[in-house]
Amino acid sequence: MIIVLKNGVGRTEAGVLAAELEKQGVTVDFSEGANQIVLGLVGDTTVINDEVVRANRLVEKVMRVQEPYKRANRKFHPKDTIFELPGADGKKIRIGGDSFVVIAGPCSVESREQISSIAADVKKSGAAFLRGGAFKPRTSPYSFQGMGGHGLDLLLEAKKETGLPIVTELMETSQLELFEEVDVIQVGARNMQNFALLKVLGRCRKPILLKRGMACTMTELLMAAEYIMAGGNDRIILCERGVRGFDNYARNILDLAVIPALKQKSHLPVIVDPSHATGLAWMVPAMAKAAIAAGADGIIVEVHNNPERALCDGEQSITPDAFSDLMETLRKYAALEGKVI
């Protein structure tokens, strides 16, 4: 940690501050300029509360050298996190490493027929997971809020029929008991900094698909992962789903450069949601291909058997046929990256 003192703060005052900091277990180096002293803190600076330092009247600026996350940090865990889950037909699904995982399904579960039919279709085309929302976070209280517990039951039926493990979103901790048979719990973008929720998920034993908040930095995403990992759950899949921007040609800006950046800083797998990122079905294939090229470990994509009748997000859903074509194409791109779908 680097602490830049204000212009004119003298060696004596600086010494008092340094002594205080050293009581917290770090050592403090001095770099004395013409009219400004800079302190360099050496040791485990995660114990230092930088807010307290910032609020000190001698201090102009504080800069952290070390990242604020540990368990999610590649420095301390150089090897990629790779984990396996049981998939359809007795196969293992590998997440991370040389595997490219495809999660597909409708925005929300609407009926037994709908989810069953889509599940069968996406399985045939090679999806590893079935997605589908039972509890839906909607910006309007007057929009369809999902089928709730019944939707979850229908998802589990589709799982039984196809063998596809399921990914679905948890909106509040009280729903957790209903998620017993869910395979991967999704945290939505709007809940990425719902710290109460993250803490509870840290104590559960299921993999978490953690979506980046719509204006959250890479560091904030990793800190959200850290919350879960601090509780003991280290099976986390990070998900880039577009951030809020100033243009309106698409719903969000898909930030693909965050993939190599996350890979450098963290060992966690990273997937991309091209459906929510753009909000437009016709853009999904281009962005799915680009995600592979940028180094993603998978995608989560919305597929609906009748997008024009979808109760939510039909505009961004592709049909099972389009999904089948997309999978063909993605296999070629994955091969170039040395990955297997």
Place this chain on the structure above:
Amino acid sequence: MIIVLKNGVGRTEAGVLAAELEKQGVTVDFSEGANQIVLGLVGDTTVINDEVVRANRLVEKVMRVQEPYKRANRKFHPKDTIFELPGADGKKIRIGGDSFVVIAGPCSVESREQISSIAADVKKSGAAFLRGGAFKPRTSPYSFQGMGGHGLDLLLEAKKETGLPIVTELMETSQLELFEEVDVIQVGARNMQNFALLKVLGRCRKPILLKRGMACTMTELLMAAEYIMAGGNDRIILCERGVRGFDNYARNILDLAVIPALKQKSHLPVIVDPSHATGLAWMVPAMAKAAIAAGADGIIVEVHNNPERALCDGEQSITPDAFSDLMETLRKYAALEGKVI
């Protein structure tokens, strides 16, 4: 609602779509251009799911003429929402209208002495409410998370001592039972779209201070209010606390123009949080004054008896003395706006 059809869609196809829409109770007007038909929907279009319309293969664009919120909408409730709460020393606190309300206190409750002393100080200077966090949303799991239930007890003690009603943040629905004696429940920026939480608050009988999410639009803020109001709770105080921007001279960009915009579109009172907006104590007075000038109905401001020792956000906290001076100044500005502090 205006529906622009794709280039080349003919009158017949358009007619089928229009007939379907009319089944939902609206009437549809046609405006036929050289190569593009535009449909104008008349009637109660809130029943129309625009996602379904957008996903229709004939449709290029959908534009809502009506706002998606009703209860929060000034069109349907032309008069300002004004409500009263019991304040210190038997006085009534008025929120909205010609009243300018000041909520002050530390970022988090740290000890009995701290909160009592600050409570006494801010009361003396004229604050109407005491604020203080017991449950704190922190970006790092390793930061101080607040004193929890005990912090709440200390807040309530300070309330007993001073008579100041209290405002404090609820982070999850399970905490609600602890909030029995809390006067105003705060929803933090990161929870503005925690819809599960909003629904529960809609059923509670306490005023809600609803902070704008860090990258949420004015409409999204009003839709979050609508969630609460749809549940039957219409005592909501909106709060602008800065939005995320591209610069780093301060923590956020304080968006003061949203005040007149909110006032035009909604009847709800609007306050400003200059402390979180800037993250810098020395900017608080300028932004507090500007908030009044822009038409705010109040401010919520962080005051700490020893900012250099604050366990959180010390850098943005002003001292009780600075707060006292600020109140002097704010009274003059409020007077120009015909408001009373």
Place this chain on the structure above:
Amino acid sequence: MIIVLKNGVGRTEAGVLAAELEKQGVTVDFSEGANQIVLGLVGDTTVINDEVVRANRLVEKVMRVQEPYKRANRKFHPKDTIFELPGADGKKIRIGGDSFVVIAGPCSVESREQISSIAADVKKSGAAFLRGGAFKPRTSPYSFQGMGGHGLDLLLEAKKETGLPIVTELMETSQLELFEEVDVIQVGARNMQNFALLKVLGRCRKPILLKRGMACTMTELLMAAEYIMAGGNDRIILCERGVRGFDNYARNILDLAVIPALKQKSHLPVIVDPSHATGLAWMVPAMAKAAIAAGADGIIVEVHNNPERALCDGEQSITPDAFSDLMETLRKYAALEGKVI
């Protein structure tokens, strides 16, 4: 154009406004709601000044159905713009269509040896164009401002040696006479809305590489192209180079979804600058691959023989060896898209 009138504006007043608009050659359809009238304008609405309409006291909102650009608009020019330029060794360089063009070279020309050596290197690896800055837009007046006219001479020498056509940035119209032998004139992001410059370039007969401004929308980029095309110059290469965002892990957010969006709305070729977009050499390969996958027609990439000694932007420059490897990889990705480098 759709004009939503204010609540309560009556049929008579609306009729007067409609009559005025019809004098400008359009016809006006009425859609009359319970308390709001909507006007639909049919015909060539590009003649209508929407600012004047917006300022009308009866008007609440104005929405354009048609795009404001014509010459850059795919609706009026359905076929891709493809053009050819003479390349090295008597070959033709094709821009657009099934060609993927690579423009490579240093941020700025620093010496004869530097530019000659880099030119030879990038040619060997298959670059179609040599880039290099002679006049440099720098945020600090104290930074190296480029070698100016002499730098241009060195670029032209390198062109003579290698046969590579050159791309270089023009910063003001007075420099134009020096650009006689330049093959493609670059307009920098900071000049994308320097309309005086765009007008002059509309009258010149050289292809223009037009970079997207750092916070400009897709429509604004196309309007900047329209400025040039309105002057008669229709050989324009659009360039996405990252937009300003709220995060700081990289210099900008590379907005790859704008590629399919631009391709849908316009017939102009689109390339990507992964060097400026990220500011980090190690991210360039991932983003270059992703650009192809997203549908780009080329890239412009910074290559320096000694990035650690580069006078500008060394951090984002790759070495000739890394460039050679990158070209190998890109050929495989281009092949998947049916494109030839």
Place this chain on the structure above:
Amino acid sequence: MIIVLKNGVGRTEAGVLAAELEKQGVTVDFSEGANQIVLGLVGDTTVINDEVVRANRLVEKVMRVQEPYKRANRKFHPKDTIFELPGADGKKIRIGGDSFVVIAGPCSVESREQISSIAADVKKSGAAFLRGGAFKPRTSPYSFQGMGGHGLDLLLEAKKETGLPIVTELMETSQLELFEEVDVIQVGARNMQNFALLKVLGRCRKPILLKRGMACTMTELLMAAEYIMAGGNDRIILCERGVRGFDNYARNILDLAVIPALKQKSHLPVIVDPSHATGLAWMVPAMAKAAIAAGADGIIVEVHNNPERALCDGEQSITPDAFSDLMETLRKYAALEGKVI
């Protein structure tokens, strides 16, 4: 300047880098952590090219302690820049200090009658300067581009009639000769980083009103001012006019907190443009008042005698009557700040 070396870089390698840096006249302090060395540079670090340092393979991060601007920096010029210009009726106009200056007039000059009448009106209400565009930067090549040289003549006639000094925008250096009698030259937001233009203005002897670019940081604004000041021209008025944001309730986000921030970092006067910031006439008064409260030294506001017929930006123009009322109000706010209009 602080240089954080990569993990594992040893003392010997670090020493070589330090020696190289010391050749440039600074001294280098070492702070050696468990696995990371940090270098602290002492002395005049403005001579160090941080891009070169960043590109060094040993370096992880570079952080400047000193601001990159000197002439615009309050550290080196602690006193406010205040300057005077001859105003109407033999009075002096003071810019900066305890003066609040109002610049008013139409977006663009449209006719002799229009500009004369508005000039007389704004003078009567107390404006110090007349504004009006002759050369207009428009996003569409098909929009009214201003009256050009003739518009300038009409502005100068209005100046003769009223005595009001004029402020008008220069779009390219070739127009400079026409600006002989212009009192203050405006640089538009889109030209804030047109460095060729800034350099020329550095050599001219007229005050410059420099508008902040639509996604430019505070530091970039001060660096643009530094360009002009480096040329010898130190009479600069900074102007906040809103930055690009993600919401669309108004045209831009007016960033009023940048006023105290600029005042802390720089000695230059700062004014606000509430008209362009919001794009909505009805928001102008609230934002003008807030600008004073936030510490601005003036405003530039659009006034049009017939906003509904304005050839540009009518929606954001207030009428002369509204301007007169606004001036009444602003005088009271200015008084609270110890300023005189």
